[in-house]
Every structure is written in C-alpha cells, then in structure tokens.
Amino acid sequence: MKTIWWIRRDLRLRDNQALTAALNHGDQVIPLFILDPTLQQSGYVGPQRLAFLYAGLADLDEALRQRGSRLIIRAGDPVEQLARLVAATDATAVYAEADVSPYARRRDRQVAAQLPLYLTDGLTVLPAGAILKENGEPYTVYTPFSRKWKSQPWSRAILPAPEQIATPDDVESLPLPAEPALPATVPFVPGEAAAAALLRRFRDGLIYRYSDDRNRMDLDGTSTLSPYLRFGMLSAQTAAAAAVEALQAAPHAAARKGAETWLNELIWREFYQAILYHFPEVLGAAFRPEMRQLQWVNDEALFDAWTAGQTGYPVVDAAMRQLAATGWMHNRARMIVASFLTKDLLIDWRWGERYFMQQLVDGDPAANNGGWQWTAGTGTDAAPYFRIFNPTLQGQKFDPQGDYIRRWLPELASLPANMIHEPAKMSVAQQRQYDCRLGEDYPAPIVDHHEMRPKALALYKVR
DNA sequence: TTTTGAGTTGTTCGA
DNA sequence: GTCGAACAACTCAAA
Numbered sequence: 345m346k347t348i349w350w351i352r353r354d355l356r357l358r359d360n361q362a363l364t365a366a367l368n369h370g371d372q373v374i375p376l377f378i379l380d381p382t383l384q385q386s387g388y389v390g391p392q393r394l395a396f397l398y399a400g401l402a403d404l405d406e407a408l409r410q411r412g413s414r415l416i417i418r419a420g421d422p423v424e425q426l427a428r429l430v431a432a433t434d435a436t437a438v439y440a441e442a443d444v445s446p447y448a449r450r451r452d453r454q455v456a457a458q459l460p461l462y463l464t465d466g467l468t469v470l471p472a473g474a475i476l477k478e479n480g481e482p483y484t485v486y487t488p489f490s491r492k493w494k495s496q497p498w499s500r501a502i503l504p505a506p507e508q509i510a511t512p513d514d515v516e517s518l519p520l521p522a523e524p525a526l527p528a529t530v531p532f533v534p535g536e537a538a539a540a541a542l543l544r545r546f547r548d549g550l551i552y553r554y555s556d557d558r559n560r561m562d563l564d565g566t567s568t569l570s571p572y573l574r575f576g577m578l579s580a581q582t583a584a585a586a587a588v589e590a591l592q593a594a595p596h597a598a599a600r601k602g603a604e605t606w607l608n609e610l611i612w613r614e615f616y617q618a619i620l621y622h623f624p625e626v627l628g629a630a631f632r633p634e635m636r637q638l639q640w641v642n643d644e645a646l647f648d649a650w651t652a653g654q655t656g657y658p659v660v661d662a663a664m665r666q667l668a669a670t671g672w673m674h675n676r677a678r679m680i681v682a683s684f685l686t687k688d689l690l691i692d693w694r695w696g697e698r699y700f701m702q703q704l705v706d707g708d709p710a711a712n713n714g715g716w717q718w719t720a721g722t723g724t725d726a727a728p729y730f731r732i733f734n735p736t737l738q739g740q741k742f743d744p745q746g747d748y749i750r751r752w753l754p755e756l757a758s759l760p761a762n763m764i765h766e767p768a769k770m771s772v773a774q775q776r777q778y779d780c781r782l783g784e785d786y787p788a789p790i791v792d793h794h795e796m797r798p799k800a801l802a803l804y805k806v807r
Numbered sequence: 808t809t810t811t812g813a814g815t816t817g818t819t820c821g822a
Numbered sequence: 823g824t825c826g827a828a829c830a831a832c833t834c835a836a837a
Contacts, residue, residue: 477834487814488834559816608815679816718815730829731817738817797818801829 403535616714659739
C-alpha cells in the first residue's frame with residue numbers, strides 16, 4: 345500500500361504526525377511538495393521567504409535521500425496535482441498537517457471532497473480549535489487563553505525521525521526549485537538540523553536571560569527560531585518541551601522567569617493561530633467592527649519612505665533596513681515600526697501587514713496579522729489606542745548605546761550615543777564633525793512625532 | 808445571575 | 823530626576 349505525505353509547512357522528519365501516519369498506513373510513502381501558483385501570485389510572498397522555502401526543500405530532500413527516499417516536486421493546482429499523483433501511483437491515502445489559514449482550509453476541503461485526505465495536528469502544540477471558554481466560545485483575550493492553555497495536559501512524547509522511508513522509484517518529479525536563491529544577507533541556515541542546533545544553543549543559555557534581553561535590539565537576546573517554526577523545520581511541541589527543560593534546569597528565579605517568558609511567547613503563537621482559525625475575517629479587516637471605519641491618510645510617499653528606511657527616525661530606519669536586508673526584524677522593532685506607520689504616518693495597518701508578509705522569512709499570516717492588529721489597536725486583546733510609541737524614547741530605552749542603529753545606518757555610524765537617537769538636533773558644526781549632513785546623508789524627520797500623536801488620537805476617536 | 812478584579816510590550820504631565 | 827495619575831472600554835473568569 346502506498347500513501348502520500350503531503351508537505352506544506354512541516355518540513356521536518358522529527359516529530360511529524362503527518363509523516364508518522366503515512367508510514368503507519370503504508371509500506372511505501374511518497375513525500376510530496378506542490379508548488380502552488382496561487383500562493384506565489386498572492387502578492388504576499390516575496391523572494392526571501394520563497395528562497396528560504398526552496399533551500400529548505402533541498403535540505404529536506406537530502407535528509408530523505410539519507411533514508412532511502414526522496415522529495416517529489418509537482419507544480420500547479422493542488423487538487424489537480426494530487427488527483428493525478430493518486431491515479432498514477434494507486435496511493436490509498438494522503439496525510440497532511442492541518443493548517444489554519446482560510447486559503448489552506450478551503451484548499452483542503454476541496455481535496456477532501458475528491459480524495460482520501462487525512463489531516464493531523466502539529467502546527468501548534470494544542471490544536472487551534474481546542475482551547476475554548478467554559479461556554480464553548482473562543483477566547484479573544486490572551487491572558488485567560490494562556491491560563492487555560494497551561495491547565496491542559498499538552499506535553500507528549502516527541503516522535504523520532506524515521507530511520508528508513510521506502511518510496512517507489514517510478515514517481516515522476518520536477519527538479520527542486522532553485523530560483524530565487526537565498527541571498528547571503530539572510531542570516532538563517534535552512535533546515536531541520538540548523539533549527540535543532542539553534543534551539544539547543546538557546547535552551548542552554550540565552551533563554552535564561554530572555555526576560556530582560558529580548559527587548560534589547562542591540563543584543564542577540566531572542567531565539568531567532570521564527571523562520572523554522574514558520575516552515576515546521578522545528579515542531580511547536582519540540583520548542584515548548586525545550587522551554588520546560590530550561591524551566592526545570594534553571595539555576596535561579598531570574599532564569600526561570602526567562603524560560604517562563606519564552607514559553608509565553610510560544611503561547612502567543614498558539615493564541616494567534618487560534619484567532620485566525622475562529623475568526624478568518626481578521627485577514628481582511630479589523631477584528632473590532634467599530635475600528636473598520638478609521639479614516640487613514642494613506643500617503644504613498646510617506647509609505648515609500650517607511651519601507652526604504654528614510655523616515656529620519658533612526659530606530660525606525662534601522663529596523664526597516666534590517667528587514668529589507670535580512671528578511672527578519674527584531675520583535676521590539678516590529679512594534680516600533682508598526683506603531684510609527686499607523687500612529688505617526690496615519691497609514692492603514694494592512695499596508696504594513698502586506699509589506700511585512702512580502703519581506704519576512706518568518707512571515708506567517710496568523711502571527712503577522714495578530715501583531716499588526718495588536719499594535720494598531722484594532723484587534724483582539726488590542727493595545728489601547730492611546731498607547732503610542734515614541735520612536736526616540738524606544739530607541740533610547742532598548743538600544744541605549746545606539747549599536748543597533750549603527751549596524752544598519754552607516755551614515756550615522758560616527759554619532760555618539762547621546763546624539764544618535766536624535767540626529768535632527770545636531771548643530772551645523774556637529775553635522776560637520778560627525779560627517780553627517782541632515783537632508784543629504786540622512787533625512788530630516790518626515791513627520792513630527794509630537795504633532796502626529798494628537799492627530800492619531802483624533803483619528804481613533806472617530807468611532 | 809451578578810459583581811468584581813485583572814488584563815504583554817507606553818507616554819505625558821504635573822507634583 | 824522620580825513618581826503617580828490619566829489616558830477607555832471591554833472581556834474573561836472567579837467569586
């Protein structure tokens with residue numbers, strides 16, 4: 345009996361429930377990835393994430409070959425491609441890890457209507473629909489969600505990677521997609537082995553300082569595991585188990601707090617996957633109906649300055665250039681630039697949401713949408729609308745010496761720490777001294793934060 | 808059923 | 823320089 349392991353965002357052999365099910369039900373398994381033109385043409389996928397995916401497929405193919413198997417690549421409409429492959433191979437079942445995005449669920453319903461498709465858990469530690477209030481409704485606030493989540497018996501044994509996978513020899517495959525290639529500036533090595541090494545390193549040290557260091561943009565205080573969780577090169581269960589191992593091994597209270605805080609971040613991920621599952625409409629509009637009528641200004645020139653990292657606010661510009669160069673941005677910086685786009689430039693959060701999806705290697709519809717709606721104040725469990733980040737203060741607090749700014753803004757590299765967050769305050773003599781002319785080497789601020797703050801408050805008052 | 812306390816990430820102002 | 827209050831309104835879950 346042949347079964348198909350349909351790979352979508354679970355590019356791993358270890359702790360993979362779909363692969364395990366396929367192996368349990370067939371003596372031969374066909375690992376399949378379908379290049380779906382609908383996703384690539386959606387306008388939400390940029391070259392960096394696509395390149396990371398393609399490099400990840402090559403890594404997975406290599407791991408499969410070491411086990412006597414290989415990756416089968418097809419391209420086109422998934423329903424049609426699966427039907428063809430089932431007909432050609434006489435496969436009796438298709439196993440895949442369930443996804444929560446509206447597109448994925450519609451696609452999988454269409455497949456299931458024609459073919460024996462079996463969906464497994466694994467995208468999240470606990471299935472997206474599993475955490476409900478006593479009255480059976482979904483949570484819309486994080487803290488009670490997290491309490492309920494933690495009260496569940498969520499831990500289970502990690503499924504080992506299979507040692508051998510038998511795959512029929514006569515299945516046709518397209519070559520592995522190689523273009524676009526992963527730029528050297530993207531600091532993520534694709535694949536399951538790289539993810540495991542990163543997780544070990546984080547669990548054995550950085551996690552104990554996570555509670556304090558995670559907000560510092562100038563330090564490497566975060567796990568940087570998001571691209572791996574995005575493509576399932578690391579299972580959520582494995583990550584959560586590592587958090588608990590660190591919690592148990594923590595030498596003191598501060599270390600325990602670090603591990604606890606990181607586990608909470610994983611639960612935030614679970615929360616936003618659950619929100620998208622229960623409220624798919626958040627992808628197109630504000631979760632809160634009264635927030636759907638906000639009168640954004642939507643100035644395209646200001647948006648272009650934001651994407652280019654030319655706003656005149658150093659921490660905003662450093663973050664936007666980090667994103668363009670590496671496909672990743674520090675989480676604190678994501679909040680700062682999102683607050684700046686919505687509350688200083690008065691631009692619709694959905695413009696920023698789309699741009700992030702185009703740029704981010706870890707771009708995930710649920711987490712990205714949740715983060716943007718939180719900052720914009722339009723979402724579930726939203727930040728209060730009057731909570732407007734001051735980009736200068738945020739820079740001074742979370743990049744105290746300006747090292748993050750200097751890394752990404754070479755034109756400000758020679759400014760001292762007490763000037764680097766407010767280059768617009770330099771005198772002409774200082775501009776000469778630090779070799780940075782305002783308006784030429786670095787832009788003057790494109791808006792005045794202290795003028796825009798009341799305008800944003802007024803925009804949000806109209807409800 | 809009703810009441811009550813608490814709730815990721817901040818800033819500004821005035822004492 | 824530090825500190826507390828104000829900036830709303832609503833959900834959730836325990837009492």
